[in-house]
Amino acid sequence: MQEFTEEQRILKDMMRKLCREKVAGRAAEVDVTKEYPWDLHQLFVENGLFNIRVPAEYGGAGMDYTSACIVVEELARVDGACANTVAHHQAGLCCFMDGANEEQRERYLHRIGEGSFLVGFALTEPNAGSDAFSLRTLAVDQGDGYVINGSKCFISNSGLTDLYVLFTTVDPARRRDGITAFLVEKETPGLEVGKAEDKMGMRASPTCQLNFSDMRVAKANLLGEVGRGWELVVQSLTETRILVAAMSLGIAQAAMEEAVSHAKVREQFGRPIGDFQGVSFLLADMAVQVECARALIYQVASRIDRGERDQRYFASVAKCFASDTAMKVATDAVQVLGGYGYTREYPVEKMMRDAKAMQIIEGTNQIQRIQIARNLMKMY
Ligand SMILES: Cc1cc2nc3c(=O)[nH]c(=O)nc-3n(C[C@H](O)[C@H](O)[C@H](O)COP(=O)(O)OP(=O)(O)OC[C@H]3O[C@@H](n4cnc5c(N)ncnc54)[C@H](O)[C@@H]3O)c2cc1C
Structure with missing residues (x-):
């Protein structure tokens, strides 16, 4: 068994206590009401659970991947929905960290590092689940930027998310080589958070459709390169x-x-x-x-x-x-x-x-x- 470092052990003890004392008692209730627990969200912000992996120079905890696993394991021990919220933020953040250029890092990482700015991961579509190369959300190059039309489904943290990492295609026929990622802020005109799923489990973690109607995105928001999403x-x-x-x-x-x-x-x-x-x-x-x-x-x-x-x-x-x-x-x-x-x-x-x-x-x-x-x- 992998030995934890002193820092990881302290984190595990802290998470265990926090989850037992503050989260466990709410799990059954929010499962029934399906309401996102904003008070717990605030608690997670205060305890740095959303910026645990953000480098220290941007205000995050700069902790390692093992620490992120410890956080979601302990959360899931008392409530899967809360764990899902933190884990899916990490999914979006991971894409951001991998693909963002220097200007994009400067633009967003300080805000993410403050610990309440959530990043979402939007890949799945109604007709592109396991077969993710079949994306249909189309990004058309208009010279000064892109116009995006389409929809996504089952997107965790929809509505809570501040910045979506959105996967589109610039040409469906190119399948994998058409997939192109964009950074899309929640207030972008043309973006609408659609139907919330009434799920079997993870009920307090919102999972919604996202619809894009003539949504204009600047070229500066292209994440990585065209076709390399x-x-x-x-x-x-x-x-x-x-x-x-x-x-x-x-x-x-x-x-x-x-x-x-x-x-x-x-x-x-x-x-x-x-x-x-x-x-x-x-x-x-x-x-x-x-x-x-x-x-x-x-x-x-x-x-x-x-x-x-x-x-x-x-x-x-x-x-x-x-x-x-x-x-x-x-x-x-x-x-x-x-x-x-x-x-x-x-x-x-x-x-x-x-x-x-x-x-x-x-x-x-x-x-x-x-x-x-x-x-x-x-x-x-
Ligand atoms: C709670 C929840 C949260 C989610 N959050 C996100 C999110 O934040 N962002 C996001 O992008 N997506 C998210 N998803 C979507 C999730 O990733 C997809 O549901 C999943 O990838 C499966 O796609 P699908 O639902 O379209 O199923 P389908 O692809 O239609 O699969 C249906 C069944 O067919 C099987 N199947 C399909 N192809 C094959 C094959 N080649 N061989 C054998 N079996 C096959 C599957 O295993 C499955 O059993 C979420 C889903 C849920 C339920």
Whole structure:
């Protein structure tokens, strides 16, 4: 198991305390109301959760990738929705950091570094989900800038986001080589935040459509080069897949703890149910999966921190394993709690709903398996 540094241990303890004392008590309520918890948002701003990865010279904490994983793991342990908000900001931020030129950094990074300015990642479209090369949101060069028309769907943090990293195509026929990224501020005329999805889980984390109607974007807002947007997607997805894995780990850990606590006190046939092999083996299997996920995630995160950027294969392995683990552990936790687990009185049914999203976002687990298998063919 990867050892944490002193700084990372302090961060983990701080997050554990913050989440237990301030976030955990709100999770069930905002899951029902679907309302974004602005008070918690403010708490996250005050504790620097949105600028943790921003370099110190721009006002951020300048912390490493492992630290970002610690933050989302601990948040997900008490609420998947809050963790999703922080993780998806990191997705947009990662694209920004990779693609922004000096002028764009000066324009935005100080604001992001202040800690309340959110960056969004807008790739998915109604007809371009797994097949992201099929983007139809069209950016037409008008000489002095671009005019963009189209729509996006399932965009996390829509409405909260200050700056979207928007992926368009300059020519659908060019597929991957047409993909072009832009920085789009939330107030840009022609941008409309559309329908909010009524989701199964992660309910307090807004997921909406974005519509673009003759939206004009200056050339100065081109992120990276025309036709090179896919490179930004790839690096961002690599990093955020590990964050999704860390979120999954938080959910799985919490579900396991709930199951163990219940198994120790719930008695049937005159004994705690944890004494029955049928239950204890379920708990043991949870631990095996959770510990493997933890070891894998923090190993990959530390590789990124050491500057080994090409972690696409391991990011897919970690995302796939950890999210399948979260789904399995949360489902089994419901089983251990029996009828009580199936009610909203206990938190495990919410964990099961939140876990399901982990198998879908940042590329479904089928897409991860395709990636992994392709790599295997090259490796051996
Ligand atoms: C809560 C939530 C938050 C999200 N946040 C964002 C965000 O912030 N930004 C963003 O851009 N997107 C976001 N998404 C979108 C997400 O990335 C997509 O939903 C995901 O990539 C799958 O695309 P799709 O929904 O169109 O499914 P489809 O691509 O239609 O897939 C449907 C099914 O077919 C399977 N499938 C597709 N192709 C293949 C294949 N070749 N082989 C085998 N199986 C295949 C899939 O695995 C899946 O099971 C979010 C989604 C959710 C649910």
